Amino acid sequence: MERYQKIDAQTFDLKAFYTKYNGKPGNKFFFLHCTDAKEYLKKVMNSITVIEAAGGMVINSKGEYLFIYRNKKWDLPKGKLEKGELKREGAVREVEEECGIMVNSIGARICKTYHTYTYKGEVVLKRTYWYQMGYKGSGKLKPQKEEGITSVRWFRKGHIEAIIKNTFPSIMDVLAKMDLFTEKPVPLSE
Known part of the structure; x- marks a missing residue:
């Protein structure tokens, strides 16, 4: 099993992701792929x-x-x-x-x-x-x-x-x- 999973920033929803994976066992790590991390963080922060x-x-x-x-x-x-x-x-x-x-x-x-x-x-x-x-x-x-x-x-x-x-x-x-x-x-x- 892969340790890291790539997630497309276009389809990422922090609330849904956290609800789905919080408390689940496993050592899997995720990373978001986006072109501008600072701009994307602003977008996420506006949604939560x-x-x-x-x-x-x-x-x-x-x-x-x-x-x-x-x-x-x-x-x-x-x-x-x-x-x-x-x-x-x-x-x-x-x-x-x-x-x-x-x-x-x-x-x-x-x-x-x-x-x-x-x-x-x-x-x-x-x-x-x-x-x-x-x-x-x-x-x-x-x-x-x-x-x-x-x-x-x-x-x-x-x-x-x-x-x-x-x-x-x-x-x-x-x-x-x-x-x-x-x-x-x-x-x-x-």
Whole structure:
């Protein structure tokens, strides 16, 4: 069986595709063939509800990276932006709320990621803006339980195997941008 399947952008419907393939077992990957990816993404975004979110890759004074464990997956702290909230402000707010720390600094934007999920019975596309952040404290981390977060932990760069084996493709994109591994493994599903 082929690992990749080509889909023609002319006939692609994100809502129908997600509904059909979400939660189905298998390691098949799909790619859309189109002439202008940016223009096509705009078209897709006009056909679906887009949720704006922001989050952070926090590095402490020991050079360790902060991760959360939510819904049986390793993740990075992130969340939906509030009405009128700037992306950088929302990223800091989400990290502080979800991890129980006070961010000392916010740096450059790392990247943007996109992922699809069902929210209130509707297929939505979440666009997340990721920022580098610094933390100099040594306080106890406190997971935001009401958000499904059961653990918050620091990991050293060379010790993130557990993260790589059990995270989402969008988080892998952030880790790749931060050079946290040399070869990008392919997670089974998001």
